[in-house]
Amino acid sequence: MKFTLSWLKDHLETEASLEEICARLTMIGLEVEDVDDKAAFKPFVIAKVISAEQHPNADKLRVLMVDTGSGEPVQVVCGAPNARKGLVGAFAAPGTYVPGIGVTLSVGNIRGVESRGMMCSEKELEISDDHNGIIDLPEDAPVGASYADFAGLDDPVIAINLTPNRPDCTSVHGIARDLAASGLGTLKTRPMPSFAVEGETPVKVRLDLGEDGHLCPGFALRLVRGVKNGPSPAWMRRRLMAIGLRPINALVDITNYLTFDQGRPLHVFDAAKVAGNLTVRRAREGEKVLALDTREYMLSPANVVIADEEGVESIGGIMGGEHSGCDETTTDVLIESALWDPMNIARTGRTLSIITDARYRFERGVDPEYMVPGLERATELVLELCGGTAARMDVVGYDGHTPKRADFPVSEVKRLTGLEVSSEESVSILRKLGFGVEGSGERLTVKVPSWRPDIDGKADLVEEVMRIHGVDNIVAAPLASHNAVNGRILTVLQIRTRQARRALASRGMLEAVTWSFIPQEHAKLFGGGQPELKLANPIAADMSDMRPSLLPGLLAAAQRNADKGHGDVAIFEVSGTYEGDTPGAQRRVAGGVRRGTASLNGAGRLWSNSMKGGGKPVDVFDAKADAIAVLEACGVPMANVQFEAGGPAWYHPGRSATIKLGPKIVLGAFGEFHPKTLDVLDVSGPLSGFEVYIDAMPEPKRKATRTKQALELSAFQAVKRDFAFVVDRDVEAAAIVRAATGADRKLVTSVNVFDVFEGASLGEGKKSVAIEVTIQPVERTLTDEDFEALTARIVANVAKSTGGVLRA
Numbered sequence: 035m036k037f038t039l040s041w042l043k044d045h046l047e048t049e050a051s052l053e054e055i056c057a058r059l060t061m062i063g064l065e066v067e068d069v070d071d072k073a074a075f076k077p078f079v080i081a082k083v084i085s086a087e088q089h090p091n092a093d094k095l096r097v098l099m100v101d102t103g104s105g106e107p108v109q110v111v112c113g114a115p116n117a118r119k120g121l122v123g124a125f126a127a128p129g130t131y132v133p134g135i136g137v138t139l140s141v142g143n144i145r146g147v148e149s150r151g152m153m154c155s156e157k158e159l160e161i162s163d164d165h166n167g168i169i170d171l172p173e174d175a176p177v178g179a180s181y182a183d184f185a186g187l188d189d190p191v192i193a194i195n196l197t198p199n200r201p202d203c204t205s206v207h208g209i210a211r212d213l214a215a216s217g218l219g220t221l222k223t224r225p226m227p228s229f230a231v232e233g234e235t236p237v238k239v240r241l242d243l244g245e246d247g248h249l250c251p252g253f254a255l256r257l258v259r260g261v262k263n264g265p266s267p268a269w270m271r272r273r274l275m276a277i278g279l280r281p282i283n284a285l286v287d288i289t290n291y292l293t294f295d296q297g298r299p300l301h302v303f304d305a306a307k308v309a310g311n312l313t314v315r316r317a318r319e320g321e322k323v324l325a326l327d328t329r330e331y332m333l334s335p336a337n338v339v340i341a342d343e344e345g346v347e348s349i350g351g352i353m354g355g356e357h358s359g360c361d362e363t364t365t366d367v368l369i370e371s372a373l374w375d376p377m378n379i380a381r382t383g384r385t386l387s388i389i390t391d392a393r394y395r396f397e398r399g400v401d402p403e404y405m406v407p408g409l410e411r412a413t414e415l416v417l418e419l420c421g422g423t424a425a426r427m428d429v430v431g432y433d434g435h436t437p438k439r440a441d442f443p444v445s446e447v448k449r450l451t452g453l454e455v456s457s458e459e460s461v462s463i464l465r466k467l468g469f470g471v472e473g474s475g476e477r478l479t480v481k482v483p484s485w486r487p488d489i490d491g492k493a494d495l496v497e498e499v500m501r502i503h504g505v506d507n508i509v510a511a512p513l514a515s516h517n518a519v520n521g522r523i524l525t526v527l528q529i530r531t532r533q534a535r536r537a538l539a540s541r542g543m544l545e546a547v548t549w550s551f552i553p554q555e556h557a558k559l560f561g562g563g564q565p566e567l568k569l570a571n572p573i574a575a576d577m578s579d580m581r582p583s584l585l586p587g588l589l590a591a592a593q594r595n596a597d598k599g600h601g602d603v604a605i606f607e608v609s610g611t612y613e614g615d616t617p618g619a620q621r622r623v624a625g626g627v628r629r630g631t632a633s634l635n636g637a638g639r640l641w642s643n644s645m646k647g648g649g650k651p652v653d654v655f656d657a658k659a660d661a662i663a664v665l666e667a668c669g670v671p672m673a674n675v676q677f678e679a680g681g682p683a684w685y686h687p688g689r690s691a692t693i694k695l696g697p698k699i700v701l702g703a704f705g706e707f708h709p710k711t712l713d714v715l716d717v718s719g720p721l722s723g724f725e726v727y728i729d730a731m732p733e734p735k736r737k738a739t740r741t742k743q744a745l746e747l748s749a750f751q752a753v754k755r756d757f758a759f760v761v762d763r764d765v766e767a768a769a770i771v772r773a774a775t776g777a778d779r780k781l782v783t784s785v786n787v788f789d790v791f792e793g794a795s796l797g798e799g800k801k802s803v804a805i806e807v808t809i810q811p812v813e814r815t816l817t818d819e820d821f822e823a824l825t826a827r828i829v830a831n832v833a834k835s836t837g838g839v840l841r842a
Contacts, residue, residue, distance in 0.1 A: 035196045036277035037206045037294065038189040045210035048219025052190055058218050059194060063501045064203055070191040074133055075182035078154065079103065081125035082177045086118050091145040098153065100125055103178015111142075111149035116167035123169040124154045124181040134158035161187070162271065162281070186269070191276045199488040201398035205297030208485065215466035216502050226407075227414035235425045237308060237368055242315040249338050250314045250350065252373040252402065252432030254409045257305060261285070261422040263364045285360040285367055288415045290391070297400060297485075298371065298408035299392035301348060305366035307358040310343035314350060314372075321346055324356045325388075337382045338374070351379045351396040352388050369416065371409035373402055373432070401485035402435045437470075438482040442495045445476055450493065451500045452508055463502045464495065527622055530668040530728050531608050534624040537667035538606040541660060543626055546605040548587030550612075551577035556586045559714055560684055566615040580612040584625030585684065585723055586715060589707070592629045593717040601719065602630035606660075608728070621730075623702075624664050627723040628652040651720035654689040657704035661693060661724040665701065670731055675701070677768055684711040693726070702726035750811040752783070753821070757828065758804040759838035760796055767803050773835035774807055777827040781816075784808040802841050 039052060050058070056066045081102045089095035089111065096117045099107040102125050110125075128150060131138045134157050142149045152158075157165040175184060182188040194209070202208040214221035235257040243249050265271070266287035274281050274290060281287050289300040317333035323346040324330050333339065333346065340348040348354040351374035360367060380397040383389065406429060413424050444457045461471050461478070470481030482489045489495065500508075524532075535545060553576045557563040562582030572578045581587065584607050592603045606626035613619040633656040658677075666672060674695055681690035681703035690705020704724035712718060759770055767787045774785045789804035796802055807828065809816070816824075832838045 035204055035209075035294075036191055036193045037209065038191050038273055038276050040186070040189045041206050041273055041295075042192070042210055042213075045207050045222050046213055046219045047222055048213070050218050052192075055213065055218065056192065058213060058216055059192070059209070061501075061504060061506060062212055062216050063197075063505075064200075064209060064212065065195040066192060067195045068193040070193075072182060072188050072190060074131065075159070075187045076180065077130040078124045078126055078159065078181040080122060080171065080175050080177055080179050080181050080184060081108075081153070083117065083119055083121045083123075083153075086121075089145060089147060091147070095145065097147055100151070100153065101177055102127070102151075108150050109148060110151050110153055111144040111147050112153050112168065114153065114155065114168040116170060117153065120173070121168070122171040122173060122175045122177070124159065124171075124185075126152045126154055132158050134160045159187075161185075161275070186272060189272070189276060198398055201395065201400065201487065202297070202485040204294075204395045204398065206295050208297060211468065212502075215463060227410040229414055229417055229424055231426050232423050233425045235368075235428050237305065238311045239428060239430050240311065240313045241431045242313050243338070246316075247431065249316075249375045249378050250372060250431060251375075252405050252429065253314060254371045254406055254427055254429045254432075255312070256369050256409055256413055256427040257366060257425040258369065258413060258416050258420075258422045259366050259425070261365060261367055261416060261420040263360060263362055263367075263420055266291075267419065283360065283362065284419045285364065285416065288412060288419065292408065292412055292415070293391050293395065296404065296408060296411065297395055298404055298411075299351070299395055299400070300408065300412050301354045301370045301392075302360050303347065303354070303358040303368040303370065304360050304364045305368045306364070308342050308347065308368060312347070313341050315339065315341060317346065323347075323349060325349065325353045326356055326359055327353065327388075328356065331386050331388075334385075336378075336385065338378060340370070349382065349386070349388070350374055352383055352386075352393045353390055367416065367422075369409060369412050371405050371412070373400070373405055399487040402432070403484040405429075405432065435484045437484065438489065440480045440482060440489065440491055440495060442471075442478045442480045442492050443476060444478065446492050446496050447499050450496045452511075453500060453503060455499055455503050459503065460499045463499050467498060467502070469495075469498075526733050527729060530731065531622060531624075533667040533669075534608050534664045534726070534728060535606075537663045538608075538624065538626055538660065541604075541663055542632075543604040543606045543628075543660070546588060546591050546607050547609075548584070548591060548607060549577060550581055550610070552579060552581045552586050554578050556715065557582055559711060560586055561682065562612070564614065567612055582613060583611055583684075584609060584623055584725060585627065588625060588627040588723065589712075589715050589717050589721065592627050592721065593715075593719075596629065596719060602632040604628045604632040622728045623725050624728055625723065625725040626657075626660050627721060628656050628660075629719050629721050631720075652722045653720070654686075654691075654705050654722055657706070657722040657724040658691065661702060661704045661726050664724075664726045664728075665693070665731075668728060668731055669734055670695065670701065679766060681705050684708055695732070699730060699732070700727070701730055748810055748812050750815055752808055752810045753816070755807050755809065755821075755825065756788075756804060757807065757832075758789075758802050758841040759832055759836070760800055760802050760841050761836050761838035763792070763799050763801050765801075765803075765836045765838070769836050770803055770805060770832055770838060773831040774805060774828050777831045778824055780812065781809050781824060782807055782828075783810045796841075803838075 056069060060066050079102055081100045083098050084101050084107055085099045087097045089097055095111055095113050098110045098112050098117060100110050101107050126132055126139055128139050128141050139152055153168040155165050155168050156162040196203055211221055213219060235255055239253050239255050241250055263283050263285050266281055266284040270287055270291055271281040274287060279290055285302050289302055293299045316335045317337040317339045319334055321333045322330055338350040339346045340350055346355060347358045374396045376397045376399050379393055383393045409427060417424060444460055447453055447455045447460060464471055464480060468483040472479045480495055551569060551572060554563055557579035560583040563579060567580040569578055588605055588607060591605060595603045608624045611621045611623050631651055633650055633652045665675060676694045677691045678694060679691055680687055681692050684707060685705035686708050692703045693701040695701050702725050706722045771785045775782050786806045787803060788806050791802040829840060
């Protein structure tokens with residue numbers, strides 16, 4: 035939205051400077067995007083031609099001596115037909131940029147005669163399209179004075195960035211109203227138009243929209259006879275050009291001027307070119323209209339038009355037709371002021387790719403109560419500038435405006451904005467903006483003016499009070515700080531999800547995002563396929579069920595990579611799986627798959643791996659390491675984690691394990707995949723995988739805040755002792771590790787298995803498991819007796835828990 039400073043002051047009585055006005059506009063929500071102070075016109079001065087002689091070498095050129103008011107006369111070569119002695123016009127000295135020709139002047143030589151400047155035409159200054167001669171000013175124009183000041187071209191142009199919810203400020207009057215409410219001046223009120231009316235408007239209007247009467251809620255029309263159309267006055271042309279509009283003629287310029295001045299788009303028809311009466315209707319399929327932009331538009335029933343008995347004359351609310359446009363021959367004119375449905379205007383404008391100032395306002399919502407006053411004001415200007423006689427107006431369809439009412443608890447201003455605004459000031463602000471306020475005390479009823487369709491409730495009213503009182507009065511307050519990163523900003527599940535992703539990515543795995551839907555056969559294979567998890571409307575026949583596991587999708591993704599030549603794949607996903615159709619039956623799982631030689635220690639065909647005999651195919655231990663990495667990253671106490679041999683049916687029974695925390699909590703499983711599983715999924719190759727149930731991990735216990743102590747290291751050297759126990763073949767090594775650790779948890783800091791041996795020398799069904807026990811003294815150096823006692827406890831614990839005996 036653009037307007038000039040003088041235009042604004044036609045509506046606002048103020049002594050504020052341009053800078054103050056711009057600052058206040060931005061503060062009240064009408065952000066100023068640009069200010070053009072017309073500095074380009076400042077170099078042009080008023081000059082008088084002292085003499086005009088024929089150019090010695092050109093018939094159509096004259097050599098002028100020009101008084102610029104600065105002392106010595108200046109010689110100028112000029113080809114304008116009206117160049118003569120005594121003429122007063124606008125002069126541009128060398129070094130001046132002339133906008134109409136896009137040239138910066140310099141001292142020139144024209145046909146052998148020096149020229150030190152230029153006498154300018156209106157077109158060269160972009161005042162109008164007139165290029166028939168240089169500007170001819172009154173004889174009393176002050177020589178040497180600024181031409182911009184004399185001609186009123188020094189009027190700054192202000193451009194504001196208007197949000198779609200402020201249709202009231204698509205007019206200069208609406209902007210002035212907001213500034214007056216903010217205390218920057220007084221809003222001027224214009225007297226109601228008054229003029230004589232003779233006779234009826236012979237052209238009648240019919241609204242033929244059936245049940246869709248909302249598409250045109252009102253239509254006002256008036257005939258003005260005997261007008262004389264010509265150029266609009268200089269002040270109007272200057273303002274229109276300042277905001278980027280090209281003056282056309284007085285009748286058209288009046289409608290453009292009122293569009294910006296009052297936010298009321300209008301249209302004028304040449305009455306002599308209208309056949310019969312007018313009808314507002316939907317366009318017929320395939321109907322065409324040649325619009326004022328000289329383009330032909332193909333219409334459809336989605337478009338509302340104004341038509342006479344011969345066809346379409348205007349696209350309602352957007353653009354008039356070329357056929358009935360006004361020109362210098364127009365003597366009788368029909369002035370139209372109507373209301374249009376904003377949504378239909380927006381759709382029609384987008385469909386036809388038409389952008390006009392009328393569309394801009396109607397799709398946001400114009401003031402319905404100004405439909406008739408807008409026509410009256412347009413008639414007044416037509417009579418003033420073009421003469422003629424006005425007929426009585428016809429208004430059809432308009433039933434009046436019912437104002438909205440909103441409840442306004444004044445305390446909401448403090449609650450929503452933090453501003454301390456008294457009830458009296460809130461009421462004063464709303465009334466200055468045109469709102470009606472009823473009631474007293476802390477709860478008021480507010481009547482919304484017709485020009486504010488964006489106001490619906492108390493929050494909107496609070497916003498009005500806030501922006502006029504001053505957004506800059508809101509005291510900045512920092513957000514509440516948190517104790518640490520990932521403090522209670524995220525839930526424990528969200529934190530662990532992030533930690534699991536980072537842990538797996540750090541192990542060289544790539545994150546994948548797979549479908550949540552899988553074939554029914556695959557779902558049943560992984561423990562799903564329940565009727566409640568079947569999709570009612572699947573996007574494809576092979577995506578019929580919600581997935582019970584991440585592994586089918588990851589295995590399929592790994593095979594797709596292998597089919598394209600990428601056989602060594604390590605991918606993971608942290609997402610949801612489904613055990614039922616209730617919220618509690620959705621799980622958060624971290625799952626991963628490795629294929630080929632994509633283990634952490636052997637990665638494909640590297641020269642270093644070839645020295646070791648080639649890349650090692652992935653196995654159960656790679657999957658175990660990945661699962662453990664997730665558990666550790668999520669903060670699970672690993673000392674309490676147990677690995678039981680065997681996993682779900684989709685894993686190989688002898689190369690898989692289940693992860694437990696205590697006897698009841700299952701944290702996941704890992705292993706190499708069962709051949710039957712791979713056959714059903716149609717995948718192949720060395721494959722191992724895992725799933726860890728993040729939502730099954732118990733939340734960490736909250737500890738009292740205490741000062742962290744420095745790390746204390748023992749001053750005594752650790753000692754390692756090896757033990758080899760003969761146990762039954764079905765005894766797990768983990769049971770031996772737990773028993774050895776439990777012998778003395780203060781001294782035994784770690785137990786590692788380093789050898790497993792089976793042979794006939796051990797006996798039928800027996801095996802030997804060798805462990806390394808690390809003993810770390812803390813309080814004193816251990817004696818031989820201390821080591822013997824600890825060794826005895828380790829052997830006794832293992833014998834009691836597993837039946838194992840020391841190997842001879």
